[in-house]
Structures are given as C-alpha cells and as structure tokens.
Amino acid sequence: MSLITAFLLTTWLYESRAHGMIQDVLAENGTQMIEIYQSTPSAELVPFMQKVSGLFPTLLQLYDREGKPLLEQEWPLQVDPADIELVLAGEKFNGMKKAENAHMPKLPVVGIPFQADGQPYALFVTMQSNEIDMELMNSIHLLYVLILFIGSFLIIIAARYIVKPIRRLTDATKRMARGQFDIELPTKRKDELGVLSVSFNQMAKELGKLDQMRRDFVSNVSHEIGTPLTSISGFTKALKQKQMSEEDRLRYLTIIETESERLSRLSQNLLRLSRLQHDNKPLKISRYKLDEQIRRVVIGLEPQWAEKDIEIELDAEPLMIEADEDQLGQVWINLLSNSIKFTPESGKIVIEASMKYNKIVVSITDNGMGIPEEERADIFKPFHKVDKARHSSVKGNGLGLSIVKQIVDNHQGDIRVLGELGTGATFEVTLPMGQQ
Structure with missing residues (x-):
C-alpha cells in the first residue's frame, strides 16, 4: 500500500506540478517567438516559424483561420479542432494531449493567439519528446519494484525475528497450561519482547510456587486429618474387645475425644481461613x-x-x-x-x-x-x-x-x-x- 501510494503521489506531482511548470515555459517561449517575428518587419510568417521551430526544446505548429496546419514538419500531437477554434477566437489554451505514437505519454501543449497582416493565427507549442524523462520515470518505476521485493524480503526476515520468540512464548504457555511451570525463556533481548519474556519467567516462577503450595496444602491437610483418624480408628477397634479394664477404656475414650477435638479445630480453622480469604463481606x-x-x-x-x-x-x-x-x-x-x-x-x-x-x-x-x-x-x-x-x-x-x-x-x-x-x-x- 505504501508503494502504491508513493507511485500515485509521484505521478500526481509529475503531472500537476512538473507539467504546469513546463506549460509556463512553453507559453513564455511561444510569446517570445511571436514578439521576435513582430519585431522583424521583413520576415515572412510561415518560413520564420519553420526556422525557429526546434531551436528551443520545443516544437511549433501554426494554424490559420480555417484550422489548417501551415508548418511542414513532424508534429507529435493530436490537437482537437475545437481547441484550435478556441485559440483563433483569442483564448489561450493549456492542457495535455495524446501523442500520435501510442507508446508515448501525454505531452503538455500551449496554444497562443496572435495576428499577422490582419489575419488571426493559432500557435501551438509543445515540448520535444525527451527520452531522458521517459528513462527517468521508468527508473523510478523500476525502483518501486526493487523496493517491493527487497522490502518484502527484509520484512520476512524481521517477521521471523519477531515471530520466533512469539512462537516460543506460545509453546511455553501451552506447556504451562499442562501444568509444567519449570519454564525459562531467553531474556537477552532488550525490546518489548524481552520485557515480555522476563515477565513470563516471573509469572511461571510464581505459578510454580503456587502449585507447590497447593501440593503442600493437600499433603498437610491429608496429614492433619489422617493422623487423628488413624488414632480414632485404632482405639475404637480396641474398645470392641471385651476383656479390658475400666482404666484402659477411659484412657482410650480420652484419646478418641482429644483427636476428635483436634479434627474439629482443624475444620473450624480451615473454614475460618477460607472465609477470610474469599468472603467479600x-x-x-x-x-x-x-x-x-x-x-x-x-x-x-x-x-x-x-x-x-x-x-x-x-x-x-x-x-x-x-x-x-x-x-x-x-x-x-x-x-x-x-x-x-x-x-x-x-x-x-x-x-x-x-x-x-x-x-x-x-x-x-x-x-x-x-x-x-x-x-x-x-x-x-x-x-x-x-x-x-x-x-x-x-x-x-x-x-x-x-x-x-x-x-x-x-x-x-x-x-x-x-x-x-x-x-x-x-x-x-x-x-x-x-x-x-
């Protein structure tokens, strides 16, 4: 899109600004030719214009009141009869005209009205076909094509430079989603991706700690619950024996009561801690x-x-x-x-x-x-x-x-x-x- 915009902008600048400047130069040259002719009383109009045509980087064509061309030379443009009539009527003409050769671009042309021997004439002035200008435009267009290919190649390299760490980060997030937190991405880069990698490593480390805390929590709860339950189960089975002294029976019941109170305290503390952590009241x-x-x-x-x-x-x-x-x-x-x-x-x-x-x-x-x-x-x-x-x-x-x-x-x-x-x-x- 940038290259297309540049191409259109260059064409617009060339046609609107450069052609406008050329038209001003053509109008000035045509006016000078008419003044030189008018200051030379002995000069004949058609031979004079025939001789001066081509002295400047311009080409001339002279039209009489009937719209017929008077100069016998190569004239590259197609001038509309309506434009000739406009100039014969005393109006100046500025515009772009197609060349006879379809391969040539449009050329700027200027029509200047004047009178000689009481007769109206229309002098049309255009520039000679300049191969240098065409080569320049072709070079600019070729430059755009080279920029397109070279720029695309560099963008592909830059994209791989950027996408590679992003793919590595994507793979790391998938591994983390599977519960693998022992991940560490390279952090040598100093740009935004490097900062992101550092943040990701910190996140992975913290999530690893949280996962370990969760495992420890489950292990600790299992330990805290399992120990008293084992004692209660064991001493309950012991109480089923018929041959047991009253002293042993009371001792076993006291142990069961103590372990039951321990379980009760554990459940109450777990419930209290959970409420404190998650209750929004x-x-x-x-x-x-x-x-x-x-x-x-x-x-x-x-x-x-x-x-x-x-x-x-x-x-x-x-x-x-x-x-x-x-x-x-x-x-x-x-x-x-x-x-x-x-x-x-x-x-x-x-x-x-x-x-x-x-x-x-x-x-x-x-x-x-x-x-x-x-x-x-x-x-x-x-x-x-x-x-x-x-x-x-x-x-x-x-x-x-x-x-x-x-x-x-x-x-x-x-x-x-x-x-x-x-x-x-x-x-x-x-x-x-x-x-x-």
Missing part, C-alpha cells in the same frame, strides 16, 4: 478500647499460662481503634496462645501496645527458642510449622498464624517477626487507627 467496624480487649484476652487464657507458671507482663497504653472487634480478638488469642505454646515452664511473655507514628503497634514477646531467619518468610503459610517433626507435645495444625496474617491484611495492617534464634520471638502487629 465488609468488616464490621466499630470503635472500641484496644487495651481493654488485650487485657480480656490475657485473662481468658489464664488457665493456659498459669498451668505452665508463665509470667505475663502487660504494658498497654489507653488506645482507641476502629476495627472489627471479633476478628482482632482472634488475632490476639492466636498470637498469645502461640507464645504460651512455645514458652518454656516458668517463662515470661511481654505484651506491649502503644502509638507510634500515628499507628497502633502491638508486640508479643516470649523467651522460647525463637524462629530461624530462614523460616520467617513461611510461617504465615497454611500448615507451616517450624517444628518439622510435628511433635505431638506441641498442639496445633499450622493454621493459626495464617488466620492472623489474613485478618491483619484485611485491616490494611502489617505483621512481622523479630528476635534472634535462642532468645525468643516477637510478633509485632501494626494497625491503622481507623479503617478507610
């Missing part, structure tokens, strides 16, 4: 005293920390907050229960709540073993446990901190873990004073 915002809420949580968990003879130190400023009271209460219960769980006998837990930089900061610090640096990025994932062996002495299913993280995120807050391994762990929650 707005938070039930209310304004209340945060320090009083934390005190009530500490008092409510007294049986747990008193059983381990743990010292609780609470330093909470009077704080008002706008938040979902029930959900934040679950945050403090989970965090404090977690600290009690990992604090040794006769240990100490410090709870602080204060205002810093127009935000509320609550920290809960224990003096347990702490959390390794490499584990801190994963402790808020579902079912993640720092205790890889899942020792039975430490109760829990690894969902408490996931619930805490989701609630804090829903409140546009932040939670992080501080402390050094062996000296205890600090969970620090930062919350805005009010919800937007």
Whole structure:
C-alpha cells in the first residue's frame, strides 16, 4: 500500500506540478517567438516559424483561420479542432494531449493567439519528446519494484525475528497450561519482547510456587486429618474387645475425644481461613478500647499460662481503634496462645501496645527458642510449622498464624517477626487507627 501510494503521489506531482511548470515555459517561449517575428518587419510568417521551430526544446505548429496546419514538419500531437477554434477566437489554451505514437505519454501543449497582416493565427507549442524523462520515470518505476521485493524480503526476515520468540512464548504457555511451570525463556533481548519474556519467567516462577503450595496444602491437610483418624480408628477397634479394664477404656475414650477435638479445630480453622480469604463481606467496624480487649484476652487464657507458671507482663497504653472487634480478638488469642505454646515452664511473655507514628503497634514477646531467619518468610503459610517433626507435645495444625496474617491484611495492617534464634520471638502487629 505504501508503494502504491508513493507511485500515485509521484505521478500526481509529475503531472500537476512538473507539467504546469513546463506549460509556463512553453507559453513564455511561444510569446517570445511571436514578439521576435513582430519585431522583424521583413520576415515572412510561415518560413520564420519553420526556422525557429526546434531551436528551443520545443516544437511549433501554426494554424490559420480555417484550422489548417501551415508548418511542414513532424508534429507529435493530436490537437482537437475545437481547441484550435478556441485559440483563433483569442483564448489561450493549456492542457495535455495524446501523442500520435501510442507508446508515448501525454505531452503538455500551449496554444497562443496572435495576428499577422490582419489575419488571426493559432500557435501551438509543445515540448520535444525527451527520452531522458521517459528513462527517468521508468527508473523510478523500476525502483518501486526493487523496493517491493527487497522490502518484502527484509520484512520476512524481521517477521521471523519477531515471530520466533512469539512462537516460543506460545509453546511455553501451552506447556504451562499442562501444568509444567519449570519454564525459562531467553531474556537477552532488550525490546518489548524481552520485557515480555522476563515477565513470563516471573509469572511461571510464581505459578510454580503456587502449585507447590497447593501440593503442600493437600499433603498437610491429608496429614492433619489422617493422623487423628488413624488414632480414632485404632482405639475404637480396641474398645470392641471385651476383656479390658475400666482404666484402659477411659484412657482410650480420652484419646478418641482429644483427636476428635483436634479434627474439629482443624475444620473450624480451615473454614475460618477460607472465609477470610474469599468472603467479600465488609468488616464490621466499630470503635472500641484496644487495651481493654488485650487485657480480656490475657485473662481468658489464664488457665493456659498459669498451668505452665508463665509470667505475663502487660504494658498497654489507653488506645482507641476502629476495627472489627471479633476478628482482632482472634488475632490476639492466636498470637498469645502461640507464645504460651512455645514458652518454656516458668517463662515470661511481654505484651506491649502503644502509638507510634500515628499507628497502633502491638508486640508479643516470649523467651522460647525463637524462629530461624530462614523460616520467617513461611510461617504465615497454611500448615507451616517450624517444628518439622510435628511433635505431638506441641498442639496445633499450622493454621493459626495464617488466620492472623489474613485478618491483619484485611485491616490494611502489617505483621512481622523479630528476635534472634535462642532468645525468643516477637510478633509485632501494626494497625491503622481507623479503617478507610
């Protein structure tokens, strides 16, 4: 389309502008010839015009009042009688006329009226056939053809350069759709396709992580459900035996009850986490005293920390907050229960709540073993446990901190873990004073 447009534009420029300029030159030359003749009294009209024709790069033809040509020479154009009559009547003529030779293009022609010896004449002036002009136009047309073929060839090469990475990307997306996420595209290019490849590699890596999390989640759920179910099934079969002491029977029933409660807690936590992650219902915002809420949580968990003879130190400023009271209460219960769980006998837990930089900061610090640096990025994932062996002495299913993280995120807050391994762990929650 570009070449066709260029061809039409070139033709238009040549015919409209170049031909217009040529016609002006022809009119000027014809006028000068007439003036020279009129300034030479002894000159005869027809011989004079016959001699000057061809001196300039022009050809002349002279018509009398009857429209007959007077010059005996080769005249390449077909002049209409109506145009001759127009010039004889005193009007100038400018136009393009077909040549006698059909292979020649149209030529510009100018008709100029004048009188000699009281008789009207029409002098028509045209340019001589210029082979150079024809060769120039043919060269331009040939150039267009060369541009077409060379440009098409270069476009094919460029298209392969562009399409090849797109095909590679298409193949990678198909592999990803089949569940293969270990894909890495070359990223040496610096253009938009290179940026797209980098983004695709990042997406593949993140989807791989999500897929691994999904597998771990299924594995962890199976483990958390399978263990108590195995215990319940085993001890239920044991209870069917007739020869069993009352003490053993009560012990087996206690184990079954404990494992049933463990399953119940697991299902409740899974349901709570799912609702927090997918429920679009707005938070039930209310304004209340945060320090009083934390005190009530500490008092409510007294049986747990008193059983381990743990010292609780609470330093909470009077704080008002706008938040979902029930959900934040679950945050403090989970965090404090977690600290009690990992604090040794006769240990100490410090709870602080204060205002810093127009935000509320609550920290809960224990003096347990702490959390390794490499584990801190994963402790808020579902079912993640720092205790890889899942020792039975430490109760829990690894969902408490996931619930805490989701609630804090829903409140546009932040939670992080501080402390050094062996000296205890600090969970620090930062919350805005009010919800937007």
